[in-house]
Amino acid sequence: MKRDPVCMKNDMLETLISKEELQATVARLGKEITRDYRGKTPLLVAVLKGAFIFMADLVRAVDIPCTLDFMAVSSYGTGTVSSGQVKIIKDLDTNIEGKDVIIVEDILDSGVTLSYLMKLLQARKPNSIRLCTLFDKPARHKVDITPDYKGLEVPNEFIVGYGLDFAEVYRNYPEIAVLKPSVYSEE
Numbered sequence: 001m002k003r004d005p006v007c008m009k010n011d012m013l014e015t016l017i018s019k020e021e022l023q024a025t026v027a028r029l030g031k032e033i034t035r036d037y038r039g040k041t042p043l044l045v046a047v048l049k050g051a052f053i054f055m056a057d058l059v060r061a062v063d064i065p066c067t068l069d070f071m072a073v074s075s076y077g078t079g080t081v082s083s084g085q086v087k088i089i090k091d092l093d094t095n096i097e098g099k100d101v102i103i104v105e106d107i108l109d110s111g112v113t114l115s116y117l118m119k120l121l122q123a124r125k126p127n128s129i130r131l132c133t134l135f136d137k138p139a140r141h142k143v144d145i146t147p148d149y150k151g152l153e154v155p156n157e158f159i160v161g162y163g164l165d166f167a168e169v170y171r172n173y174p175e176i177a178v179l180k181p182s183v184y185s186e187e
């Protein structure tokens with residue numbers, strides 16, 4: 001992998017989604033959740049690590065009381081191709097029985113991770129459970145899954161930034177970008 005050790009921008013082919021568009025999208029999702037959960041105190045569950053920045057911005061766009069929790073799962077190795085396996089690395093701290101749960105995910109790709117998580121959490125008897133994903137790659141779905149809250153559809157390209165990584169790097173890039181092919185190459 002050839003990475004510029006000094007400047008992340010030099011590793012990017014193009015910007016796909018600007019900071020402003022991200023901000024507007026998160027604000028819209030926050031409004032939708034606020035409208036739908038008025039009078040309730042939903043529990044937002046972010047899927048680490050990819051959703052950490054989205055979660056931080058989303059909860060500040062939600063204008064009703066809510067509680068938070070985090071789960072860590074891994075469905076990928078360190079590369080860009082799904083292994084099809086979902087492993088729980090960190091479970092919830094909270095008992096979700098009777099709660100109104102919203103799963104907060106960075107990107108819905110094959111849908112394998114989220115459909116597994118939904119089943120797992122459904123078995124714990126929440127009052128309701130909904131999905132909020134910032135990005136969706138509909139062309140890549142392998143399972144039948146429809147998010148209740150959806151930020152933006154993205155093309156079938158590997159994207160980084162705003163929490164999303166390639167081999168754990170670029171999560172701190174403040175906008176959504178596509179990497180240069182040279183960054184993936186082995187030599």
Ligand code: IMP
Pocket residue numbers: 050075076082105106107108109110111112113114157158159160164165166
């Ligand atoms: P799924 O189980 O295939 O839907 O995988 C979803 C997970 O894969 C996301 O939570 C991301 O961590 C990761 N992922 C999928 N597509 C991308 C991408 O384009 N960039 C970075 N991570 C991705």
Ligand code: MG
Pocket residue numbers: 050076164165
């Ligand atoms: Mg990832």
